[in-house]
Amino acid sequence: MMKNAIKVRTLEVTRGGSEVLRGLEFEVAHGQVTGLLGPSGCGKTTLMRALVGVQRITGGSVEVLGQPAGSASLRDRIGYVTQQPSVYDDLTVTENLRFFARILGVGDKRVAECVGLVALGDYGDRVVSRLSGGQRSRVSLAVALLGEPQLLVLDEPTVGLDPVLRVELWETFHHLAGEGAAVLVSSHVMDEASRCDRLLMMREGRLIADDTPTGLLERTGSHDIEQAFLSVVHEKEAA
Amino acid sequence: MNTLTPRATGAVTTRVLTQLRRDHRTLAMLLVLPCALMSLLWWMFDGLPGEGFSTLGPALLALIPFIIMFLVTSVTTLRERTSGTLERLLAMPMGKLDFLLGYAIAFGLIAAVQSALAVGVCVWLLDLSIVGSVWMLMVVAVVDAVLGTALGLFVSAFARTEFQAVQFMPALVIPQILLCGLFVPRDALPRVLEVISDVLPLSYAVDAMQTVASSSETGEVWQDIAVLAAYVVAGLALGALTLRRQTD
Numbered sequence: 334m335m336k337n338a339i340k341v342r343t344l345e346v347t348r349g350g351s352e353v354l355r356g357l358e359f360e361v362a363h364g365q366v367t368g369l370l371g372p373s374g375c376g377k378t379t380l381m382r383a384l385v386g387v388q389r390i391t392g393g394s395v396e397v398l399g400q401p402a403g404s405a406s407l408r409d410r411i412g413y414v415t416q417q418p419s420v421y422d423d424l425t426v427t428e429n430l431r432f433f434a435r436i437l438g439v440g441d442k443r444v445a446e447c448v449g450l451v452a453l454g455d456y457g458d459r460v461v462s463r464l465s466g467g468q469r470s471r472v473s474l475a476v477a478l479l480g481e482p483q484l485l486v487l488d489e490p491t492v493g494l495d496p497v498l499r500v501e502l503w504e505t506f507h508h509l510a511g512e513g514a515a516v517l518v519s520s521h522v523m524d525e526a527s528r529c530d531r532l533l534m535m536r537e538g539r540l541i542a543d544d545t546p547t548g549l550l551e552r553t554g555s556h557d558i559e560q561a562f563l564s565v566v567h568e569k570e571a572a
Numbered sequence: 573m574n575t576l577t578p579r580a581t582g583a584v585t586t587r588v589l590t591q592l593r594r595d596h597r598t599l600a601m602l603l604v605l606p607c608a609l610m611s612l613l614w615w616m617f618d619g620l621p622g623e624g625f626s627t628l629g630p631a632l633l634a635l636i637p638f639i640i641m642f643l644v645t646s647v648t649t650l651r652e653r654t655s656g657t658l659e660r661l662l663a664m665p666m667g668k669l670d671f672l673l674g675y676a677i678a679f680g681l682i683a684a685v686q687s688a689l690a691v692g693v694c695v696w697l698l699d700l701s702i703v704g705s706v707w708m709l710m711v712v713a714v715v716d717a718v719l720g721t722a723l724g725l726f727v728s729a730f731a732r733t734e735f736q737a738v739q740f741m742p743a744l745v746i747p748q749i750l751l752c753g754l755f756v757p758r759d760a761l762p763r764v765l766e767v768i769s770d771v772l773p774l775s776y777a778v779d780a781m782q783t784v785a786s787s788s789e790t791g792e793v794w795q796d797i798a799v800l801a802a803y804v805v806a807g808l809a810l811g812a813l814t815l816r817r818q819t820d
Contacts (some may be wrong), residue, residue, distance in 0.1 A: 389818045403818060408665040419656035423591045435583035436666050460594070476660070545628055547585055 340516030343393035354387030355538040363412040368529030376538045377519040385413045412485045422462040447475040456552040467494045526558040584674020592787030602775030606690040614698040630781035637717035666673040668812045683717025704784035722807030748774035
């Protein structure tokens with residue numbers, strides 16, 4: 334049996350004197366697309382940074398692919414896409430990918446594959462600064478896919494993308510999950526939640542729900558995820 | 573943790589050079605400005621009695637690559653820190669030293685071309701009189717440039733914005749220019765300032781240049797170069813300490 338890709342226990346993070354994450358506990362399975370939902374400022378990005386191992390944590394533990402987060406052996410097994418595209422503006426799409434591929438020890442064939450996966454085949458020789466915002470974030474996503482990671486952590490990857498492309502990207506995420514990877518996608522757009530296999534809902538640094546989209550709708554008797562989110566919040570406040 | 577892999581170092585060097593190649597304006601300034609400044613210095617002394625240009629020229633050949641590379645590197649690495657690409661690289665199997673050396677090699681190569689042009693213009697066009705070897709002059713210039721790169725990499729860690737990064741130039745570079753012996757011979761400085769100038773790397777750079785210009789003795793020059801190299805290593809080591817894989 335495959336162990337869970339992520340195991341988080343009583344995770345706490347304090348930044349600049351304020352508690353950003355307050356005792357999170359959850360697990361994320363391989364082979365699934367897990368959505369991390371919550372309003373902007375609730376700690377999604379900090380949590381993702383902690384999973385990738387770039388965030389200093391104050392308490393608790395984070396285990397990723399069987400290792401403590403941030404272990405050197407994890408560095409070529411995790412793909413991470415930040416909200417702001419972390420690529421070089423003054424290089425072309427292909428130059429960017431080739432550079433990161435050399436760091437990861439991945440060949441040119443995979444570079445071409447990844448450019449195709451994010452539908453930028455026609456833009457390989459275009460300098461990134463001359464691409465649109467959505468195209469730039471796709472370059473950043475392509476970089477994260479290079480090493481065929483077992484865990485893909487994506488911070489709001491579909492913001493500002495046209496609906497057709499958004500659907501395609503979600504298909505890509507499910508395809509990767511189908512091959513066994515764990516995919517964690519954050520979003521503040523609640524309507525994207527229905528595309529996930531499982532949902533983690535966050536508010537003010539705490540996890541308020543951990544369920545499948547249908548399970549959550551049934552339990553709260555809601556028609557959509559946004560309404561479900563609100564009723565979970567009310568439920569918690571009443572308790 | 574700080575293992576070196578030539579593949580990663582080479583990747584960084586190639587990438588930095590590709591970025592520069594695309595930035596025509598910066599590239600032109602890097603290569604043309606030092607020649608223009610040396611010509612300006614020559615022109616200032618044209619028609620004046622004495623050997624003004626040959627006295628100040630070598631010191632300026634040490635200062636220019638140092639200053640330019642310090643500025644270029646601190647701004648470029650700061651950009652790398654703020655754009656998130658540094659964090660991404662450090663989350664990948666990338667040694668910190670690979671990153672630093674990759675930069676140092678790329679800017680060292682640019683500095684070599686830059687210095688070759690400036691030295692060439694000075695010696696063959698402007699008749700700078702050099703007793704020692706022209707090659708030695710270039711070696712010192714390249715080491716100066718790499719020193720500027722190493723310090724630039726280090727200080728970029730202490731700046732949050734490009735405005736702040738540029739302020740390190742008056743803070744860290746101008747005092748070195750004042751104390752390097754260009755304005756007042758170092759042994760004529762007040763004792764405290766002389767001691768300070770003894771620990772500032774640029775003093776050794778200027779000493780080395782002046783020795784090459786005035787004698788064919790190379791032993792002293794190599795000593796100065798060794799001191800400069802030690803500062804480069806220290807700068808890179810301190811720079812590596814500022815590259816954190818985990819932040820708050």
